[in-house]
Amino acid sequence: xxxxxxxxxxxxxxxxxxxxxxxxxxxxEEVLKKLTDDGKYKIVLDLEExxxxxxKGWWVLIETQKACKRYxxxxxxxxxxxxxxxxxxxxxxxxxxxxxxxxxxxxxxxF
Amino acid sequence: xxxxxFPGRFESLAxxxxxxxxxxxxxxxxxxxxxxxELAVDEACANIIEHAYGGEDVxxxxxxxxxxxDGLEIIIKDGGxxxxxxxxxxxxxxxxxxxxxxRGAGLFLIRNMMDDVDFVFSKEDGNVLRMxxxxxx
Numbered sequence: 001x002x003x004x005x006x007x008x009x010x011x012x013x014x015x016x017x018x019x020x021x022x023x024x025x026x027x028x029e030e031v032l033k034k035l036t037d038d039g040k041y042k043i044v045l046d047l048e049e050x051x052x053x054x055x056k057g058w059w060v061l062i063e064t065q066k067a068c069k070r071y072x073x074x075x076x077x078x079x080x081x082x083x084x085x086x087x088x089x090x091x092x093x094x095x096x097x098x099x100x101x102x103x104x105x106x107x108x109x110x111f
Numbered sequence: 112x113x114x115x116x117f118p119g120r121f122e123s124l125a126x127x128x129x130x131x132x133x134x135x136x137x138x139x140x141x142x143x144x145x146x147x148x149e150l151a152v153d154e155a156c157a158n159i160i161e162h163a164y165g166g167e168d169v170x171x172x173x174x175x176x177x178x179x180x181d182g183l184e185i186i187i188k189d190g191g192x193x194x195x196x197x198x199x200x201x202x203x204x205x206x207x208x209x210x211x212x213x214r215g216a217g218l219f220l221i222r223n224m225m226d227d228v229d230f231v232f233s234k235e236d237g238n239v240l241r242m243x244x245x246x247x248x
Contacts, residue, residue, distance in 0.1 A: 021128075022157040023121035035199060050129070054153050055216040062211055084146040091223055092216055093204035100243075 002029050011111045013104060017049040020057035029060045030054035032076075036067040041074025044107035048080025058094055065097055075099065079107035114175040119160050119189065120167040122183065127174055131185060134176030140182045146246050148183065154217035155187055155240055163191025163238055172209040174248050182226065182245040190237040196230050 001018035016028055036042060047053075056060055061076065063110070068074040077099045081089070091097045101107040115130050117123040118147050128149045135145040164170050170190045177184040197207055202215040227243040 019125065019128075021121070021124045021153055022160070023124055052149065052153075054150065054157060055213065055220055056157060058216070059213040062208070062213070066209055066211075083142055087143075087222075088150060088220065092202065092219060094211075094216075095212070096204070097208055 001027055003028060005031060005035070007040075008108065011044055011108055012040050013046060013108065015046040015049070015104075018051055021054045021061075022056040023108070025054075025056040025060050028057065029063070032060065032064040033038045033067075035058035041068040042111045043076045044067060044079055044104060044110070045076060046079050046107070047082070048103075049083060050085065053085045054086070055092070058089065058092070062094065062097060068079070075110070077078060077101060077107045077110050079104050080083065082100050112175060112177045114173060116154075116173045117169050118168065119131060119164050119170045119172050120193075121160060122159065123172065124153055124156060127172065128153055130174060131176060134178070134185075135183055135244070138178045139246065140183065147224040148185070151221045151244075152185060152187070155198060155242075156189055158194075158217050159187070159189045159191060160217045161236070163189050163194055165192070179243070182243045185225075187242075190194050193232040194230060194238050195232075206224075215224045 002014045002025040006013045020028060065076045068076045079101045080103060081100055117127050120189055131148055132145060135148045152163050160173055162234045167207040173188040175186040199215045202219055226245040227240045235242045
């Protein structure tokens with residue numbers, strides 16, 4: 001899996017490419033945890049090129065969202081989520097914990 | 112019917128998904144249905160490694176795909192600790208964000224992605240998970 005982070009004035013954009021499962025989720029977790037440990041709580045996660053996400057991946061995002069939203073200091077927003085991944089997210093009922101945007105520009109504009 | 116055995120480690124998940132992807136494609140399922148099968152099998156195998164085996168490289172996972180006339184049957188066997196789905200509490204995502212826990216999400220997904228889901232444990236075969244994805248009429 002490939003993960004790139006771009007720092008902007010108002011937020012950080014993390015772009016993930018590939019498949020997020022129990023094997024690769026720890027890589028994403030490390031990147032996101034480093035951001036929140038560094039005090040960066042306004043994060044856009046670009047999932048446009050992620051074509052598989054298991055519950056392990058969602059759990060990484062839930063934990064990141066908890067860190068971001070604590071004390072109202074920020075938020076993790078998701079962009080470009082593919083339909084089948086969005087369907088499974090909503091099926092489980094975790095969709096309500098995230099703001100979803102079609103593209104990165106809209107995600108960045110959230111902040 | 113095709114059977115393949117994989118080492119019980121998370122690195123195997125991509126190969127296991129590829130194996131069932133091929134079987135589901137060959138059986139004529141559409142993209143959305145194939146994703147459902149891949150996700151259910153991934154969740155099941157991740158649970159086996161994490162819970163039945165309690166870690167990586169403890170045992171193997173045997174996966175069988177069988178194209179039935181009206182659906183695709185997938186049988187997953189492991190030699191780990193007996194799994195009782197009745198002990199798994201369903202996930203509750205109506206609670207506040209800080210109270211959310213991931214427990215049970217995998218099993219919930221499996222039950223929703225597949226049409227038939229049966230877990231059986233025997234001393235001879237270990238844990239046997241039989242799942243079927245039905246073909247649309």
